[in-house]
Amino acid sequence: MNDHVKFTRLDCGPYPLDIEYRWINAERTDAPIALFLHEGLGSIALWKDWPKALCDRLNCRGLVYSRPGYGRSTPRPRQEKWPVDFLHRQAQVVLPAFLDALAIDHAERARMWVVGHSDGGSIALLYASAFPEALAGAVVLAPHTFVEAMTVDAIGKARIAYETGGFRARLAPYHEDVDSAFYGWNDAWLAPAFRHWDIAATLVSIKRPLLAIQGCDDEYASMEQIDRIKAYVPHAQLAKLPHCGHSPHRDAASAVNDAIAHFVEAHRH
Numbered sequence: 001m002n003d004h005v006k007f008t009r010l011d012c013g014p015y016p017l018d019i020e021y022r023w024i025n026a027e028r029t030d031a032p033i034a035l036f037l038h039e040g041l042g043s044i045a046l047w048k049d050w051p052k053a054l055c056d057r058l059n060c061r062g063l064v065y066s067r068p069g070y071g072r073s074t075p076r077p078r079q080e081k082w083p084v085d086f087l088h089r090q091a092q093v094v095l096p097a098f099l100d101a102l103a104i105d106h107a108e109r110a111r112m113w114v115v116g117h118s119d120g121g122s123i124a125l126l127y128a129s130a131f132p133e134a135l136a137g138a139v140v141l142a143p144h145t146f147v148e149a150m151t152v153d154a155i156g157k158a159r160i161a162y163e164t165g166g167f168r169a170r171l172a173p174y175h176e177d178v179d180s181a182f183y184g185w186n187d188a189w190l191a192p193a194f195r196h197w198d199i200a201a202t203l204v205s206i207k208r209p210l211l212a213i214q215g216c217d218d219e220y221a222s223m224e225q226i227d228r229i230k231a232y233v234p235h236a237q238l239a240k241l242p243h244c245g246h247s248p249h250r251d252a253a254s255a256v257n258d259a260i261a262h263f264v265e266a267h268r269h
Helices: 051-057 086-101 104-112 120-131 149-164 167-174 176-189 192-196 200-205 224-232 253-267
Strands: 006-010 017-024 033-037 061-065 113-117 137-141 208-215 235-240
Touching: 006 086, 017 051, 017 086, 033 051, 033 120, 033 253, 051 113, 051 253, 086 120, 113 120, 120 137, 120 200, 137 253, 149 167, 149 176, 167 176, 167 235, 176 192, 208 224, 208 253, 224 235, 235 253
Parallel strands: 033 061, 033 113, 113 137, 137 208, 208 235
Antiparallel strands: 006 017, 017 061
C-alpha cells in the first residue's frame, strides 16, 4: 500500500501537519470516491490490500490517508495528550481540511462513500453527523459510539502487550514514530475523563445511507455499539457477522465485501 504515497500540508491547528495519502484507481476520474478512515493504531500501510480490493469491487476511486500521529504523517509531539474530543476534531476539522487540500469539491463529496474501521468508524459517524450532505453514504466497521468496560479492559491489555511483549516491534514498521501512534490512542482511551465519551445522541442528524458491521466475537466491544446506531438512525442497516472479531475486513473479508457491495449498489443513484 506504500506505492505512490504523496503528502499534503494542512494548517488547521497549533502547528502544520504533513499528511500522507494515496489514491487507488486514480485513473477512474469520473468514479465516486471511497474514503478510508483507519483504526486507532492504523495507517495507510496497515490497511494492506483491502481498500484496493473493495474499490475494484465497487468500481470506485479510493482515497486512503494516515491521520496526524500515524504512519508517515506528522507525529504527535511527545508532550501532547489528545483530549476527550480528539475524534470529533478529526471528523470536523482535520478531515474537511484534508479534503479541501486535495481540492475535493462539494459535488465530489456528495458522491463520496466514507468507510471507517474502529476509531475510524467513529470518525465516519461524526463526519456524517456534522456534514450530512457531504457524502453519499457511510460504512462503519466495529465503530465505537460509547465507552464500555470491556473496551477499556482490552485497551489496557494492549498497553501491557506493547510495553512488555512483542506488540511494539510488530507495530513499528507501520509508523514513522510508533510511540506517537500508540500512546496518542492508548492514553486518550484510558484517560478517566474519556469514560463518559458517548456520541450516540449526535447521530440523529445522519441523513445518508449507513451500514454498520460488527463481528459477534469482537474483543473490544459488544453488539450494543451498533444497536445504538440503529436506535438513533432508524434507516441504518446492520450486519452482525459470526466467527468475526474486531477487524471484520480481515476476519471475514468475503462477507464484508459482499455486504458493502450490495449496500452501495442499492443506494447508488
